[in-house]
Amino acid sequence: MTETKQSGANRRIGYARVSTTRQDEAAQIAALSADGCDQIFHERISTRVAADKRQQLQACLAMLRPGDELVVAKLDRLGRTQVEVINCLHQLQEQGIHVRTLDGLINTAGLGKFAPVVVGMLSGLAEVERELIRERTQESIEHRRATGGNLGGRPRSYRPERAELVLNLKQKGLSLREIATATGLSKSAVGRITAAAAGAQA
Numbered sequence: 160m161t162e163t164k165q166s167g168a169n170r171r172i173g174y175a176r177v178s179t180t181r182q183d184e185a186a187q188i189a190a191l192s193a194d195g196c197d198q199i200f201h202e203r204i205s206t207r208v209a210a211d212k213r214q215q216l217q218a219c220l221a222m223l224r225p226g227d228e229l230v231v232a233k234l235d236r237l238g239r240t241q242v243e244v245i246n247c248l249h250q251l252q253e254q255g256i257h258v259r260t261l262d263g264l265i266n267t268a269g270l271g272k273f274a275p276v277v278v279g280m281l282s283g284l285a286e287v288e289r290e291l292i293r294e295r296t297q298e299s300i301e302h303r304r305a306t307g308g309n310l311g312g313r314p315r316s317y318r319p320e321r322a323e324l325v326l327n328l329k330q331k332g333l334s335l336r337e338i339a340t341a342t343g344l345s346k347s348a349v350g351r352i353t354a355a356a357a358g359a360q361a
Contacts (some may be wrong), residue, residue: 169226174219175201176236178298187232190261196230198222206294210238210247220247225255228268232261235290325352 173191178185184201191199202215216237223229229251231237238244248267251258257268311334321342328338335353341345 168213169228170197170224171195171228171230172197172223174216174236175229175232176216177201177203178206179203180296181301185292187236190194190232191230194230195323196241196259206239206291206298208239220251220346223251223256225256228257228259230261234260235266235294239291239295304311322352326356329353330357331335 165218171194173188173194173196173358175184175191177187182203183202188201200215200219202213204215205214217228234244240310245320246259252267259266260266321344323332324342325338325344328341333341335349336343337344338349342349344352
C-alpha cells in the first residue's frame with residue numbers, strides 16, 4: 160500500500176512498517192507525511208519476515224533513484240537484524256540514495272564523503288538490534304496468548320480431565336500417593352493440582 164503526494168527530481172520517499180502486534184502504522188504515516196514525503200510505502204508485517212520478503216519495502220527500494228531520500232521513523236524499519244540494516248544502508252549509499260530517520264539517528268545526505276564510514280561504524284545499530292529483539296519477543300508472547308500456547312513457567316504434565324479426576328479422588332479421601340498411583344501422575348503433580356484448587360477456593 161502506498162500514499163502519494165507528488166513526484167519529481169530528488170524525491171523524498173517514506174517507508175513505514177509495523178509488526179503484527181497491536182500496532183497501527185497511521186502514526187508513522189502521519190509523521191512521514193508531515194516531513195514532506197512525496198510518496199509513502201507502508202505495510203503491516205511480522206519482524207520475523209526477512210527484508211527481501213517485505214513486498215512494500217522492496218517496492219519502495221525499487222522506486223528509489225540516485226539523489227532521492229529514503230525516510231523512515233527508525234532504522235529498525237529497514238530490516239530484522241543488524242546485518243540486514245547495514246546491508247540496506249550500504250546498497251543505498253552505493254546507489255547515491257540518501258537515508259534519514261525521523262528520530263535523528265542518521266542523515267546520510269548531510270555526511271558528504273564521510274557517509275560510507277558512518278554507515279559502516281554506526282554505533283546506534285546496537286540499539287536497532289535491541290529494539291528488534293524486544294519487538295520479536297512481544298510478538299511471540301502475543302501469538303502464544305492468542306493461540307493458547309505456553310507463556311512460560313513449568314509446563315503441565317497432565318490434561319484438564321486428569322486434573323478433574325485428581326480432585327474427585329481427593330474429595331473421596333484418597334491420599335496423594337494413592338491418587339498418584341491411580342492416575343499415573345507423579346505425587347508432586349497431584350500436589351500441585353490439589354494446592355491450586357485449594358487456592359482458587361480460598
